[in-house]
Amino acid sequence: MNILLIHAPILAMLLSLLGSFLCVAIGMFSGRRAVELFSGIFTTASMIFSLLTVINVFLIDGPYVYYMGGWPPPVGIPYVIDRFSAPMSLVVSVIFSTTMIYSMRYIERDRDVKWYYSLRFLMQAGMYGLLFSGDMFHIFVMLELMGLSAILLVPFRKEVKASVEAGIKYGIYDILAISIYYLSTAMVFGMFGSMTIAEIAAKLGGYESPFSGGMFAGPSALPVIVALIVWSFTIGSAIVPQHFWLPDAHSMAPSSISAILSGLLVQVNIAVLARILFDGFAAGSIQGSALGLYLLVILGTISCLAGAAFMLVQSDIKRLIAYSTITNLGFITIGFGIGTSLGASAAYLHIINHAFVKASLFMIAGVFIHATGSRDIRALRGISKALPGTSSLYTVGTLAAIGFPPLNMFWSKLLLILSVLSAGGAYSYLVLPMVVAIVFESIAQIRLLAIIYSGEKRAVNCHPSTSVILSIGAMIGIIIVTGLVPNLLFELSGLAAGDLLNVDGYIDLVLNSLEYPTP
């Protein structure tokens, strides 16, 4: 194995961490251009390393486990680099790179950009850590890293009154969610004596660890642990009863941050939840975990309906897009919740497609808001004549969001509906709320499109610069190109779901190379 390829995912994360500190240091001694150049180089380098990781996992070596500092689990932290986590880390890198190019001109009127780039890097590092981590406590630390930097980025324009309000709202509920997760890790520690997800799964199957033996207690506390974990991650990913912070936070953040929050942060939460439920607690085979999956299906159904219904009454363009995120998160949760291999692969594909679509929509919304000086969708009347290029990009993005064939989200929505239908039993009826949600969402999005294309040409404050258009164009290009190769997408998501649902393979991968003497 090539030494560079093995270390590539860790280098991507370490570069982000290092970049976060160096950004501030550079910003203290030189101007904003230096900070931007530096951040650009580091983000691109992270993307190259993520790309190498994906190539390595899919084409050269296959999935492997990286032992942090050389300590094997359960003593050290294992980073599981498999076909579930590697493609998502590439998506994280690509979206961070495009929003990096977008940010250069988008936030040029703001002061203190060094803190902006620094926090962005911290959030990126947290996302890599969450996706790869195979350790419950490490997930807690990385949740804090990602959450705190996101909480501080939402009110980045702190002179705007409402953005501070959105920030404190998000801050209180996200930190509460992380604290609840911390409570569940304490219970896991008491029950299993180990924090490694693979060991938890193995001990549920009767495995005796050389360090901590078997389980300390019977499985009676398992439903409580699973419920706490599901609760904490559904706050973090804004599934409906706990969604109220999302529209505020995502609409008041700077658009470049909204793109990341809406496209990546909430989805990373769901991916980690799926990792813990399916691999750690071997969902479906144990009563407690089955409870978690039922919860996910119920909450997901409410979520997609409520999000779509709220979309119909929005008059703020960014709030409308934010509620669309809630709808799609509902779809993703249903996909994981039905617990079949097809459902997990559909949800996984939807995560990836939705990330690109939602990020590009928020980036274009940012351009519109700069051009019109208003967030109201009525102010967008006639903007298509003033900004024809941006508007046509927005049209492609919207068509992808409502699932217009052959754009990418059509395929994932199709796969989701097929998976619900093939799951059998009462799950087949879920197709009804899903179709209703898709119809509502389409009505709201097409209404917005109609407003953009109606009316006379209006005056705009500013035209988007070339770099902004290029970054948005890159995202729209990805949306179109991935829509043209559905077979590749289905194969990729099938492999990812296979790695996610294969608990024995996961345990084997993490624990098989334990070659140290037993104490």
Add this chain to the structure above:
Amino acid sequence: MIGTIGHLPYILVAIMVSICIYAALFKSNLFKKMLAIFLLTDAVNLLYILQGYRSGSAIPPIIPPGMDPSEFASIAVDPLAHYFVVTAVVIGLAEVATLTALIIYTYKYYGTMETKKIKELRG
């Protein structure tokens, strides 16, 4: 493990956790919400410490030569729980700093810490 120190400390933790989650969700004062969240973290820290505790243990968590590991594990305090708590305390500091800064700004703009009176954004 429960047998060694009895159920009472665990019940205390459960009560503390319940009160804190209730207060964090239903108190309308931002500062009280924040305090509740940090007390929740402290309650969990206490839970960790209790799990690592061995009553009557007097030896440091370094295995003496010639001692049987299982016998050692039954009398020495588990240092792993302390490691988790130390990490969480450091992280808690970052949480305090973040939320306090945001609450100060909120107070500056709105002149109040009551969530019911902060209504720039519609639900």
